[in-house]
Amino acid sequence: MSNNKNYWQVRIQDKIYNEHVQALKRRLTKVYRQAEQDINSQLTDLYLDILASGEKVIPNMLYQQNRYKKLQDLINKQIIKLGKIEEKEIANNLLSTYKQVHKETMEHFGADVIWSLLDEHTAKQIVYANFKGANFSNRIWDNKSKLRAQLEKSVIDSVIVGNSKDEAVKDIRRCMGAGFNDADRIVRTEVQRALNDGQRQAYKDRGYTQVRWLTGDDDRLCDECSAMDGKLFDINEAPGVAHPRCRCTFIPVLDESLFK
Structure with a gap:
């Protein structure tokens, strides 16, 4: 395998990939940290109520706790908020990625770029296209459902087992970290797919x-x-990406059959 940096197409992609992935990472890091802080604040209130009661908590008793119900509501609201922010930020970023790489690639060919409403419609269709049976929006909400279940289980397990508040907070951080990694995987996969499809066009x-x-x-x-x-x-048959976090691409070649 040759050094891909020798190809101008790859150099264009690398620049845009790093720019857009890092921008999304900074944004998502901020919202995940805020969600974690809000959940832990409510979790602390739940632990204070449990300590004040002085009783051993069993599952049925926990479900009747007003603080636990508030924590459940907060987790649900934070999950929905995270999902909406992720979907909006990623969609806007992917559309920008597609348009930028298409423009810079065309300019390298020495061609003028005139972006039309039809081009905009095509770009949006490509951004929301399926990869292995689901689009990025489907995957975001599937991951959010998984994160909600993990957070609720973490709280229940911590309280019933008798973990300290600090241990419970660490478990929340672990769950949120796993959720962030899921989001990061979507970002890296979909940005590369947008780059490949933008250059394909x-x-x-x-x-x-x-x-x-x-x-x-x-x-x-x-x-x-x-x-x-x-x-x-064939140009329409090359996969946008082969698997999650794929960084492979493709370059144009002359149709050899034309010279036979």
């Missing part, structure tokens, strides 16, 4: 009909991508 606009797969310069190169390195695809 630029290649099509310039008349190319075939592309060659380039595996990413990554120590974690998987067997799936390694097997495709150098493979020729």
Whole structure:
């Protein structure tokens, strides 16, 4: 495998990828930290009520606790808030990623870029397209449902087992960290897909009909991508990404059949 940095297409992608992934990471880090703080504040109130009662808490008793009901409501509200923010921020970022890489790729070809309403519609369709049976929005809300269940289980387990408040707070942090990692995986996967599809459209606009797969310069190169390195695809058949967190791409090639 050659050094991908030798390809101008890859250099354009790397610049945009780092810019957009880091911007989303900063934004999501902030909202996840705030959600964690709000949940832990309500969790502290629940523990204070339990200490004041002086009784051993059993599941049925916990469900009757007014503080626990408030904590459940807060967790649900925070989950919905996180999901809405993620969906909006990621959608806007992916659309911007697609348009930016298309523009810079076309400019490298020396072509003028005139963005039309039809182009905007096409870009939005591509951004919301399915990857392995679901689009990024579906995955965000699936992950939020999982996070809600993990947070509620964490609270119940901590209280019933008799963990200290500090131990319960650590469990909340662990759950939120796992939720953030799920969001980060979506971001990295979908930004790369938007980059590949944006460049794919630029290649099509310039008349190319075939592309060659380039595996990413990554120590974690998987067997799936390694097997495709150098493979020729019809331009509409090349996958946007092969798997979550994929960094592979493709470059345009002349249709060899035209010269036979």
